[in-house]
Amino acid sequence: MDPAHNNLVDDDKANFEAVETVLDSGNHSAEQYRIQYRILWMNLKEYKRFVWWTLYVMLLVFGWGYDAGLSGVAIAFPEFRKIYGNYYAAGDQWVIPALWQSLWNAASTIGQVFGAYLVGQFADTFGRKLILYAAVFISISSSFALVFAPDLPVLFVSKLLLGVSVGLSTALPPLYVTENSPAALRSSASSLTNIIIVLGFFLSSITGFGASKIAGVWSFKLSFVLTFLIPVIYLCGLPFLPESPVWYLKKNREADARKALKRLFGSEADIDARIKTIREELQQQEGESEIGGQGTWKSIFSRENRSRTLVAVLGLQVQNFSGGYFANTYQTYYFELIGQTNAFGLTAISSALQFGSNFVAVFLSNVVPRRVGLIGGGTLLAVWSVIVGGTSLAPKTNVSANTALLAFMITWSMLYTATVGCYGWAVAQETSSQITRPKTIALTLMCQQLTALLLSSVFPYFINPDQLNFGGKVMFLFVGAEIFILLGLYLAQPETKNLTYREIDIMYADGVSPRKFSKYLVMDGRAVKREQATTNVVGEKVQA
Incomplete structure (x- = not known):
């Protein structure tokens, strides 16, 4: 077992054979889960200071979920459509023109692409903390402009700037947390991103539900006002956040890195061990003298990294092309289109259920293999999408079919x-190496937002009542795209659960097939099959 494997088994050598026997037996019993949760709880207590910092840093990701929910919620407000839209006589309703509806949704997406690019370009130049400050101040100023936008052009620019802030605040916090997280906590820490996003979506739906009871322009402006909330709270704690120790070591500022590690983990932490681990991760692929050249945009497409970059990109693309954009961003509006009289209340219920299911997923992230969660989950969603699309074929007058459609849409989410x-x-966060992680995460988010931009551009034409009016039948289109992405992940995605970054690097360097990562361990700096490692340990014990 690799020495960098934290506290999983190295601090208790006597448990090595017991843990490996349970994990390798193929009997995924309650005993296996009990051991893993005991280990997780032990590390949560040991690294409790870092856990609190993680929760604080990740709080800023809230903006993505709230902004995504805000896009769909705002369009669902009749007063919003009346002020910024045109009257559609055939349907006796106010409708935002499809072009401006596309621009409204695209504004945030374009901004997020640019924000993610800025993180990739400057995170290693100016550090992590300065970019967090930029994200907060841009968010506050653009939110102010959004509330008082007099017309659609100003609304577009305000949303564009808010999108830049969201791009910065979505790329940087996961980078900060995952690059500094101990391997024993990384599975849970990296899984937090979506639960914070869902929390933002949930609060946007709650805000929309409450504001829907208000008459006049403040019915939707109240939703815009609350975009101030998290950035202002976040700003209060930001001066106390230490700069990333990994960034300090990239700049050869070890003294500063030690101070930052004490702030992150506490003075009682083994700082020397943490410094040693980070240096080994930074030097794994090439020599220390070449570290500065490994963090370029070109490096993420090098022979050593391109497979890892592809997996990171596909990890988020499967979200867009499974239908997540439709089911989440347009959920409130779609509930209205299928004749539901309490669309805001249904969205609030749906987002609450999403938050609960995501919370359970994070709790299980240290047990459920990555490939099962992503590839297996994506396959299940494809089946569910076919059901949603098929149910949408029924006419709107079919009450039973519409009720079933509603149930399938909510459970799909x-x-x-x-x-x-x-x-x-x-x-997406943990597949890349330490050195290339800033640019890999940035590229991953940029690619995700570019495909989201494509979807936001065409979606209004597919679902608006004055256009194609496809509704849930659009899910059929997603199934076809999702199959290709899942196939790519099946071939290229490694099982990285509970592996250190050094172990992942070594397995890639030793040419281990990504599909077989779970069958290998790292011993003495090289990848060894689990059964061979177990045999060696037993043999050494017998000889002793």
């Missing part, structure tokens, strides 16, 4: 957040 929503982020 729950499955989404518990599978690809949760595990897609984990895979």
Whole structure:
């Protein structure tokens, strides 16, 4: 077993054979889960200071979920459509023109692409903390402009700037947390991204539900006002957040890195061991003298990294092309289109159920393998999408069919957040190497937002009542795209659950097939099959 494997078994050598016997027996019993949860609880207590910092840093990701929910909720407000839209006589309703509806949704997406790019370009130059400050101040200023936008052009620019902030605050917190997290906590920490996003979506739906009871322009402006809330709270704690120790070591500032590690983990932590682990991770692929050249955009497409970059990108693409964009961003509006009289209340219920299912998924993230959560979950969603699309074929006058459609849409959203929503982020964050992680995460988010931009551009034409009016039948289109992405993940995605970054690097360097990572351990700096490792340990014990 690799020495960098934290506290999983190295601190208790006597448990090595017992743990390996349970894990390798193929009998995934309650005993296996009991051991893993005992180990997780032990590490949560040991690293409790880092856990609190993780929760604080990840709080800023809230903006993505709230912004995504806000896009769909705002369009569902009759007063919003009346002020910014045109009257559609045939349907006796106000409708935002499809072009401006596309621009409204695209504004945030374009901004997020640019924000993610800025993180990849400058995170290793100026550090993590400065970019967090930029994200907060841009968010506050753009939120102010959003509330008082007099017309659609100003509304577009405000949403664009808010999107830049969301891009910064979605790429940087996961980078900060995953690059500094001990391996024993990384599975849970990297799975937090989506639960914070879902929390933002949940609160946007609750806000929308409450604001829907208000008459006049403040019915939707109240939702805009609350975009101030998290950035202002976040700003209060930001001066006390230490800069990333990994960034300090990339800049050869070991003294500063030691101070930052004490702030993150406490003065009683083994700082020397943490410094040693980070240096080994940074030096794994090439020599220390070449570290500065490994963090370029070109490096993420090198022979050593391109497979890892592909997996990270596909990990988030499966979210978009499983139908997540439709089921979440347009959920409130779609509930209205299928004749539901309490669309805001249904969205609030749906988002609450999504938050609950995502919370369960994070709790299970140290037990459920990454490939099962992402590939298996994506396959289940594809089947569910066919059911949603098929149910949508029934006429709107069929009350039973519409009730079934509503139930399948809500349960689909729950499955989404518990599978690809949760595990897609984990895979995207932890597959890349320490050196290339800033740019890999940035590229992953940029690719996700570019495909989201494509979807936001065409979606209004598919579901608006004055256009194609496809409704839930659009889910059929997602199934075809999702199959290709799942196939790519099946071939290229490694099982990274509970592996250190050094172990992942070594397995890639030793040419282990990504599909077989779970069958290998790292011993003495090289990848060894689990059965061979177990035999060696037993043999050494017998000889002793």
